[in-house]
Amino acid sequence: MWKKILIGVVAFFAIVIALVMYGTSGMTDTVDSFLQSVSEQNYNKAYNYLSDDFTKSTSKEQLIAFVKSSGLDKYKSASWGNRSFEGKRGEIEGTIETQNGGAIPLKVKFTKLSDGSWRIYAIEKAQSGVQVEKETQKNKVAKTAPSSTPKKSDADIEALVKDTILHFAVSVNKKDMSFLRDSASNRFKEAVTLEAANKGFQSFMDMNIDFTILDKMEPIIDSQEKKSDGRLVLNGHYETKPNKFYFVIHYIKESGSWKLIALDINIK
Template sequence: MDGASFCKQCRNPLESVDQFCSKCGAKNESNLSHDQAPKETIQLSKHISPKSATTALLLNFFLGVLGAHRLYVGKIGTGLLMLVTIGGFGIWVLVDLILIVTNKFEDKQGGLLELTQNSSPFKTAIIVISTVLAWLLLYVLMVLALVFYFTSGLVYTIEHQLNALQSGNIEKAYSYTSKDFQKTTSINDFKKFLDQYPSIKNNESYFFNTREIENNLGFVKGTLTAKDGAKTPIEYRLIKEDDTWKILNIKVVPTGAAIMINNKTSEPPSTTPSQENSLPKLFEAKGNKYSIRYPDDWSYVSPSKGTIVFMGKKGTAAYHVNVNIQTILSKKSGGKYSSIKEIVDDLKTQLSTKASNAKILSQGEGELPKNPKRFHGEYLVFTYTFKGKTFKQLEFIISRDDELAFYTWAYTAPSDQYDINLPIAKAMYESWIID
C-alpha cells in the first residue's frame, strides 16, 4: 500500500489521500501541506553581492563624505544625500564604515558585501577599532589640509614679504602691505620698525600654526627663526584688496610693540620692563565688562554714565591729554545705534557741525589687541580746533561680539603733544581687555 501510513492515535492504516482516520477521526498529520505542517526554524542565508567589499571600503575610507561607496553599490539616492550633507557630517560615513568591516553592508539588491570570512568576534572587534581610528586620523588630516589650502593665500603674501626682507628689498616688502597700512605708516616708519626688530629682516625660517579667515579679514600667528637661532613670536592681520591678501598689521609679541592697524609705529616706553610696571594702576568697569591699565601719575573721572576719562595729573606732561572710554548700548539693548557705521557717520556729522577746521586724516579697520579675533571695528584719526587751539584725536569704535553694546576709545591731545604722549596712550589701548 504505497503512500500508506498509520494513524498516530489508533494505528489504523491510512491512505495518503486521507485527511482523517476512518476509525477514530484523528487528523492525518502525515498528509499536512507544507504550509500546515509544523514549522521548523530554517536559516535563510542572504546572497553575497557581486560588488567588491574591498572597493567599497576604500571608497568609503577616502571618498565617503561624497557618498562614493553608496553610488558604487547602486544606492544612488542615499549616495547623493551623503554628497549633499557631506557624509552626514562624517557620522553617516563612520556608520557605513563599521557596517562594511562587519560584513553587514548591503548593495541595492540586498546582497551582502563580504569583506572577511569566518572572523572571530575578537578579530572583528580589532578590525573595527583599527579601521575607525585610521579613518578618524585621515578625517582630521583632511580637515587640516583643507584649512591650509583655503588659507594658503594668507601665508603666500607673508612668505613673499619675508623673502623680500631676506634679500634686503624693503620696497618690495612694503608693497605687500595694504592701502590703509601705507596711508599712515610710511616706508621710513616701516624701515624703523624693521630696524627695531632685526629678527624679521634676518629670518631664516618660519612656521605659522594659526590661520583664520573671517569675511575679508585674515589672521595668521606663528614663529620666526632668525639666522642666529633666535625665535620671535609674530602675528599678522591681513585684508583682501582686489582679490589679493595684503598685510594690515604686524605685531611682534614679546615686547608688545607693533605696527597698529593703519597707525604709525611708535616705540614702547623704554624705561619700563613690563606693562604692569609702566601702567601700574588697573581700572575695572565690571558693569560694562572691561578693564584697562593706566599710569601712576594719571587719574580718572566719570562725567556721565558709561563714560570714563583718564588724564594726566596737574603738573605732569600729560595734563592736557586724555583717554576717553564710552560704553554705548546698541539698538538690541535699547540704544540708538545698530552698527559701527552709524556711530562713525554720527561722529563725522558732529565734527562738521560742532567743531572748527575739522579734518579726517585717516580711517580704516581696527581691532582690540588683546582679542583681535572677537573684538574689532573701525578707527579714525582727525584734527579740529577748539577755543583757538588745534587738537588731534585717535578714536576706535569696537563692537561687542554679542551685539549688545559698542565701545569708543579715544586718545585726544593738543596737536603739538600728540606724538609725545602717543606711546602711553598706545600702551593703555594694548592693555584694554573686554570680557
Template sequence: MKKKISVIIGILVLAAIIGVVVYVVNMTSDIQDTANSFFNAIKKNDFEKAYEYTSSEFKANTSLKQLETFFRQTSLINYNEAVWSKRTLEEGAGELGGVIRAIDGGEIPVTLKFVKEDGKWKILSLRKEGYGFSSAEVVKGMPSNEELSSMASQSIYELGKAINSKNFSDFYSKISLLWQSQTTKEKLLAVFKTFSDNNIDLTVVKDMKPTFIEKPGFVDQRSILLKGYYNVNEKKYYFDLLYIYENNKWMLLGAGINVR
C-alpha cells in the same frame, strides 16, 4: 560585529579630521606665501618689493620709509626663516601667528593679519611681540592732524579735571602703562598742584583746536611728541605731550603745561 563597526567609524572620523586639516592648511597656504614673500624681500633689503605685499589700508597708515625704519630698528631685519604655528581664515580675512627665526638663531614671535584685495592676500597689519616691559611693537602710521588735535585737547581736558577735583585716579587709569610704572597718583597731584593753587582751569580747552608750534613727529617708532598752545582769553596755554603706541592705541606718556 559592534566592535568592528566602531573601529570603522573611528577610521572614517579620523579620515574626515585629516581631510579638514589638509583643507585648512591648503586654504591658508596663500597667506603663508604672501608672508614668506614679504619677509624674503625684507631679507634682501628690498623694502619696495615688501611694500607691495601690504594692503591699501596698511599703506594709508604706514609709509615705505616707516616700514623700513621699523625693520631696521628691530631684530626682524635679520630674518632667516618663518615657522607658522597659528592659522585662521575667514571670508576675506586671515591671520598667521608664529616665530621668525633670525640668522643668529634667535626667535621672534609675530602675528600678521591679512585682507583680500583684487583676489590677492595682502598684509593688513604686523605685530612683533616684545620682551621686557613693552608688550608689543606695532607698525603704525602718524595720526591725522585732526586726530592729533583731538588727542591733545582730550588729554589736557582729562588732566584739567584731575587738577580741579584734586583726584588723579581717573586720569592715572587713562595714561600709558609705561608712565604708570614711573609715577603715582600722589606724585601727579603734587606736580600739578600749582595749577589748582592759582585756579587755572585746563578743562576750557576741551572743544578748542590747538596750534602746533612744531610739526608733530615721531620720537621713535612707537612714540609721538606734540608741541603747541591754546589761546585762552589773553593767555596762551603751552603744552608738550608725549604719546606711546600701547595696546593698539596712542596713550599719554608725559605732559608739560605752561600758562603765560
C-alpha cells in the same frame, strides 16, 4: 564598527586640516616673500605685499624703522603654526628665525583681494622683556593725587627719547634727514631746511654706522629740565662701547604733544 567610526573621524579632521592649510597657503607665501624682501632691503618690493589700509597708515620710512627695530631685517626663515581665516580675513602666527640665530614670535593679519591674493593688513610682534600688568583705569584714578604741575613718567620720557633717536638713526642710514625733520616741530622745520639738516648730521652719515641698534637699548636720562619758555630739555646717553652715545634733546609742546626743536648728538 567603532574602528570604522574612528577612521571616519580621523579622515574628517584630516580634511579639515588640509582645508585650513590650503586656505592659508597664500598668506604664508605673501609674508615669506615680504620678509625675504626686507632682508634684502628691497623695501619697494616689500611694500607690494601690504594692503592699501596698511600703506595708507604706514609710510615706507616707518616700515623701515619697524623692521630694523624689531630685527625682521635679519630674517632667515619662518615656521608658521596657528592659522585661521574667515571670508576675506586671515591670520597666522609663527616664529621668525634670524640670521644670528634668534627667534622672533610674530602674528600677521591679512586681507584678501578680489583676485584671490592675500595682502598683509597688520604685523604684530610680541614685546620682549619683563612686562607688568597694567592697573585698571579706576585704580589709576584712585591712586593718582591731583597736581598742578604734572610730570612725565620715566617711561614716557624714555619712549620720547627712543622715538627721536630712532628717527635720527633711520635718517642717518638713508643719508637723508627728511624722516627726522618731518617728525620735528614746526619751529624746527621753519628754522632748519633739509639741506641744513643733512649738512649738520653729515659726519654721522659718513661713519656708516647703523644707529638703529640703539632702539634695542634703553636710554639713560642724566637730567631733565623744564625751561621758562616751555622747552623740555633732556640730557642723557646710551651705554654703547667702546664710546658712549650722548644726546641733548630739546622739545616744545605743539598741539598737546612734545615735538623736537633741537638735537645735539656726541659720541665720545
